[in-house]
Amino acid sequence: xxxxxxxxxxxxxxxxxxxxxxxxxxxxxxxxxxxxxxxxxxxxxxxxxxxxxxxxxxxxxxxxxxxxxxxxxxxxxxxxxxxxxxxxxxxxxxxxxxxxxxxxxxxxxxxxxxxxxxxxxxxxxxxxxxxxxx
Amino acid sequence: xxxxxxxxxxxxxxxxxxxxxxxxxxxxxxxxxxxxxxxxxxxxxxxxxxxxxxxxxxxxxxxxxxxxxxxxxxxxxxxxxxxxxxxxxxxxxxxxxxxxxxxxxxxxxxxxxxxxxxxxxxxxxxxxxxxxxxxxxxxxxxxxxxxxxxxxxxxxxxxxxxxxxxxxxxxxxxxxxxxxxxxxxxxxxxxxxxxxxxxxxxxxxxxxxxxxxxxxxxxxxxxxxxxxxxxxxxxxxxxxxxxxxxxxxxxxxxxxxxxxxxxxxxxxxxxxxxxxxxxxxxxxxxxxxxxxxxxxxxxxxxxxxxxxxxxxxxxxxxxxxxxxxxxxxxxxxxxxxxxxxxxxxxxxxxxxxxxxxxxxxxxxxxxxxxxxxxxxxxxxxxxxxxxxxxxxxxxxxxxxxxxxxxxxxxxxxxxxxxxxxxxxxxxxxxxxxxxxxxxxxxxxxxxxxxxxxxxxxxxxxxxxxxxxxxxxxxxxxxxxxxxxxxxxxxxxxxxxxxxxxxxxxxxxxxxxxxxxxxxxxxxxxxxxxxxxxxxxxxxxxxxxxxxx
Numbered sequence: 188x189x190x191x192x193x194x195x196x197x198x199x200x201x202x203x204x205x206x207x208x209x210x211x212x213x214x215x216x217x218x219x220x221x222x223x224x225x226x227x228x229x230x231x232x233x234x235x236x237x238x239x240x241x242x243x244x245x246x247x248x249x250x251x252x253x254x255x256x257x258x259x260x261x262x263x264x265x266x267x268x269x270x271x272x273x274x275x276x277x278x279x280x281x282x283x284x285x286x287x288x289x290x291x292x293x294x295x296x297x298x299x300x301x302x303x304x305x306x307x308x309x310x311x312x313x314x315x316x317x318x319x320x321x
Numbered sequence: 322x323x324x325x326x327x328x329x330x331x332x333x334x335x336x337x338x339x340x341x342x343x344x345x346x347x348x349x350x351x352x353x354x355x356x357x358x359x360x361x362x363x364x365x366x367x368x369x370x371x372x373x374x375x376x377x378x379x380x381x382x383x384x385x386x387x388x389x390x391x392x393x394x395x396x397x398x399x400x401x402x403x404x405x406x407x408x409x410x411x412x413x414x415x416x417x418x419x420x421x422x423x424x425x426x427x428x429x430x431x432x433x434x435x436x437x438x439x440x441x442x443x444x445x446x447x448x449x450x451x452x453x454x455x456x457x458x459x460x461x462x463x464x465x466x467x468x469x470x471x472x473x474x475x476x477x478x479x480x481x482x483x484x485x486x487x488x489x490x491x492x493x494x495x496x497x498x499x500x501x502x503x504x505x506x507x508x509x510x511x512x513x514x515x516x517x518x519x520x521x522x523x524x525x526x527x528x529x530x531x532x533x534x535x536x537x538x539x540x541x542x543x544x545x546x547x548x549x550x551x552x553x554x555x556x557x558x559x560x561x562x563x564x565x566x567x568x569x570x571x572x573x574x575x576x577x578x579x580x581x582x583x584x585x586x587x588x589x590x591x592x593x594x595x596x597x598x599x600x601x602x603x604x605x606x607x608x609x610x611x612x613x614x615x616x617x618x619x620x621x622x623x624x625x626x627x628x629x630x631x632x633x634x635x636x637x638x639x640x641x642x643x644x645x646x647x648x649x650x651x652x653x654x655x656x657x658x659x660x661x662x663x664x665x666x667x668x669x670x671x672x673x674x675x676x677x678x679x680x681x682x683x684x685x686x687x688x689x690x691x692x693x694x695x696x697x698x699x700x701x702x703x704x705x706x707x708x709x710x711x712x713x714x715x716x717x718x719x720x721x722x723x724x725x726x727x728x729x730x731x732x733x734x735x736x737x738x739x740x741x742x743x744x745x746x747x748x749x750x751x752x753x754x755x756x757x758x759x760x761x762x763x764x765x766x767x768x769x770x771x772x773x774x775x776x777x778x779x780x781x782x783x784x785x786x787x788x789x790x791x792x793x794x795x796x797x798x799x800x801x802x803x804x805x806x807x808x809x810x811x812x813x814x815x816x817x818x819x820x821x822x823x824x825x826x827x828x829x830x831x832x833x834x835x836x837x838x839x840x841x842x843x844x845x846x847x848x849x850x851x852x853x854x855x856x857x858x859x860x861x862x863x864x865x866x867x868x869x
Contacts, residue, residue, distance in 0.1 A: 200654040204661070211666060242646070271649035274642050274696070275705075293653040293689060296660045 190307060191232065193217045195225035195239040195248065196269070201292070205238060205269065205299065212300030220244075222251035229255055234264060236307045241270040241277070249280045252287065265310040267303060269294065286310055367457040371396050371413055374456060383463055385434055396459075406430045412444060417457065421446040427464075439465045509599040513538050513555055516598060525605055527576050538601075548572045554586060559599065563588040569606075581610045634703060641699050648692050655685040687824070694826040701833040708751035708837055710863050715747055715787060719780055722759040726767060733772045740779040748787055749863040754834045761827035762791050762855050769853065770795035786840065786858040797853050798846040806844065807832060831857075838863055 192214045196202040199220070206216045217232055219225035222243045229237060237255070241248040248268055255261040267288040268281065281287055288306040290299070363380035367373060373391050381388055386400045396413070397405040408428040416423055426442040441462040448455055505522035509515060515533050523530055528542045538555070539547040550570040558565055568584040585602040659682040661667070663675065670678065700706040723739050730737050766776045770793040777792040798806060807829045832842040835857045842857035 198650060198654075200658075201650070204654065204657040207661070207666075271646040271653065272642070273649070274645060276638075276642065292649045293656040293685075296657050296666075297664065 189213060189215050190235040190304070191215045191217070192303065193219060193225060193228055193232070193234050193237045193239075195219045195222065195237065195243065195251070197221060197240065197242075197244050201240070201269075204296065205294065208294075208296055208299045209238075209303065212304070214300065214303075222246045222248065226251060226254055229261055229264070230258060236303060236310075237264060237266045238269055238303060239266060241268050241272055241280075247280065249284060252284050256284065263310070265306055267306055363461045363463070365396070365459045365461065367396055367413075367459060369455045369457075371457070373399070380461070383435075383461075384432070400432070400434060403432050403434065409442075412442060413457065417444055417446050437465065438463055505603045505605070507538070507601045507603065509538055509555075509601060511597050511599075513599070515541070522603070525577075525603075526574070542574070542576060545574050545576065551584075554584060555599065559586055559588050579607065580605055581607045637699070638703060638705070641696060645692060645696055648688070652685055652689055652692075656682060656689065659685060691824045691826070694824055694830050698826060698830055698833065701830070701837065706833075706837060708754060708863070710749050711752055713748050713750045713752050713755060715745055715780065716741055718752065718755065719759070719778075719789075722756060722763060723778060725760065726763045729764065729767050730776070733767060733770070733774070735767060735770055735772070735774050735776055737776040737778060740777070742781040744782055745780055745787060746782060746861050748859055748861050750838055750859060751834075754837075755859070758831045758834050758857070759789070761831045762857075765827055766791050766793040766795065766853070766855075769793065783858060785862070786860045788856060788858050790854060790856045792852065792854045794852045797849050797851040798844065799849045803844070803846070828855075835859065 190213075192209050194202055194205050194209070194216055195218075196205065197220050202218055202220070206218060209216050217228050217234070219228055222239075222245050225237070225239065228234075239248045239251065243251065248270070252266050255264070255266070263286055265286050265288065266284070267290060269290045269292060270277070271292040273291040278289065281289070288302075290302060362377070363383045364377040365373060365380055366375045373394050373396055376386075376388070376391055380386070381391070384400065391399055397410070406428060408426075408430075412423065412426050412428075416426070422445055424443045426444065427439065428442055429437070429439045431437045441464050443460040443462070445458040446455055447458060504519075505525045506519040507515060507522050508517045515536055515538060518528075518530070518533055522528070523533070526542065533541055539552070548570060550568075550572070554565065554568050554570075558568070565584075565586045568586065570582045570584055571579070572582070573579045583604040583606050585604070587600040588597050589600060590597045659678050662670065662678045663682055665675075697706065719739070719741055723737070726737075763776070763778065770776060774794040776794075777790070779792075780787060780789045782788075828844070835842040838859050840857055840859040842855065845854040845856070846852065
């Protein structure tokens with residue numbers, strides 16, 4: 188099966204790298220360079236999972252996630268934050284958002300697509316995600 | 322009337338005798354008697370047998386004696402023997418026969434009819450020209466009233482003197498108090514002139530006593546005491562409030578410099594009169610206030626410093642978080658793209674290309690390690706590093722680490738021996754951190770040991786801890802560098818270090834992580850090229866409880 192993934196990142200290099208890795212793994216990838224774009228795409232496309240940066244130019248990725256959760260069709264879509272903010276304090280803002288995952292930058296290109304797939308599988312087995320311990 | 326006027330007529334008088342009475346005699350007797358009766362002073366004339374010849378009218382009046390019972394009578398028998406006075410007898414019978422004249426002979430006597438009298442007697446024994454007969458003139462001055470008045474005066478004077486003594490005593494008493502108290506004290510009269518001042522006042526304020534007493538307080542010490550606050554206290558506050566305590570006055574004296582004084586003032590009304598005095602106790606609190614001010618200042622500075630430190634600590638962690646984020650973002654590209662290229666995901670590379678992109682990847686990973694270690698150091702130092710404790714199977718962990726470094730060990734043809742005691746217990750520790758420690762130390766040993774060298778890796782139980790030792794036959798550490806190796810970013814400059822990658826943070830971070838577990842890490846080296854021994858302990862039961 189082909190998973191439909193949205194990648195939201197304002198840094199074009201990171202977006203290309205992530206997109207390439209996911210495409211190589213056989214995913215259908217949508218790209219957005221800010222949160223608003225991402226929200227629009229998420230509402231229009233039938234997505235399986237969203238991969239999103241936290242520091243975005245128009246709003247925090249966590250705020251975008253909360254907006255997405257208000258849409259009944261996007262209430263349970265898994266959201267993976269891929270961020271360079273890896274310190275414990277940075278994870279606080281993610282509390283209270285359901286079905287989320289966390290991958291720190293720099294990403295491991297060899298395992299990235301696999302990790303995303305695993306999150307998606309877990310999301311199907313249980314509705315609540317656990318954030319990975321640092 | 323003085324004595325002379327008494328004596329003179331008495332000398333001219335020719336007293337009569339009971340035996341003979343001639344005309345001449347009678348005449349002179351009359352003359353004498355007229356004198357006698359004129360003078361106001363009681364006077365009595367006795368013959369040599371001490372019988373009364375004649376007396377003055379005033380005598381009868383003063384002593385209320387009947388003339389008919391007087392003349393011709395023995396003086397002692399007068400007034401029903403009231404005149405039998407021992408002191409009179411002494412005068413007439415003892416003193417006068419020897420001394421013909423005696424003045425102001427005091428006799429005090431309690432007369433039955435007239436009460437107590439004090440008399441001053443002047444006596445003259447006169448030898449009559451005719452014959453051997455003598456007469457005695459006795460002038461009696463009643464000084465009772467005068468004496469009483471005098472006594473009253475004397476008493477009053479005495480009382481006054483006594484009072485004076487008391488006053489003196491009180492004065493001395495208060496003066497001694499004034500001089501005894503350590504606190505400078507000054508007494509002013511109502512005109513604000515100095516009545517007295519304590520010794521300590523002179524000492525503390527270095528004023529000359531001679532230039533103080535009687536002077537207006539403001540004029541003291543060459544007008545140094547003309548202090549507006551003092552004027553306010555003495556002229557405005559005290560007249561309304563008789564008592565005022567802890568009035569703070571700060572003044573810059575030219576002689577003794579700036580002083581802070583606490584003034585206690587008392588306005589005391591004297592019992593007599595409307596005068597009042599002012600007691601002024603002056604406590605020099607300069608040092609105390611300065612100390613307090615200094616303390617307060619230090620306290621405030623400390624507060625500010627503490628706020629600044631907190632802000633600095635916050636700024637530091639914010640900076641580290643930002644730095645971490647900002648460095649990771651480009652590293653994501655460097656490592657990510659070089660990794661993809663190296664993996665030839667999108668097509669093959671020639672060997673040179675592959676080697677180069679591997680260098681980029683390795684450098685990127687090194688940079689990432691550096692960032693992570695710096696963040697870890699900062700976390701440990703700020704107390705934000707938290708251990709995730711679990712029961713760690715030490716034996717398998719040690720084998721695992723040994724396997725991990727096997728590649729680089731064999732590359733340098735180093736002989737590594739692993740010696741683990743059979744009774745090595747499992748320990749409570751943060752497994753990831755423990756792996757990090759062991760990897761750091763082992764990779765250091767490999768890095769600084771030349772090819773074909775040796776590394777001994779051993780672990781044993783030591784009391785309630787385990788002790789892990791990593792010994793190598795490498796370049797060792799010069800004595801002068803022993804402390805620097807824990808400072809961070811210090812890397813021994815050797816031929817080996819140039820070809821090896823390292824952050825210089827591995828050892829200091831490892832030590833901090835060991836200490837976080839409640840253990841100790843020590844480094845020993847006999848010197849350059851003498852090899853290095855790193856030994857650390859970890860308690861079987863973590864004492865830190867997982868907290869820093």
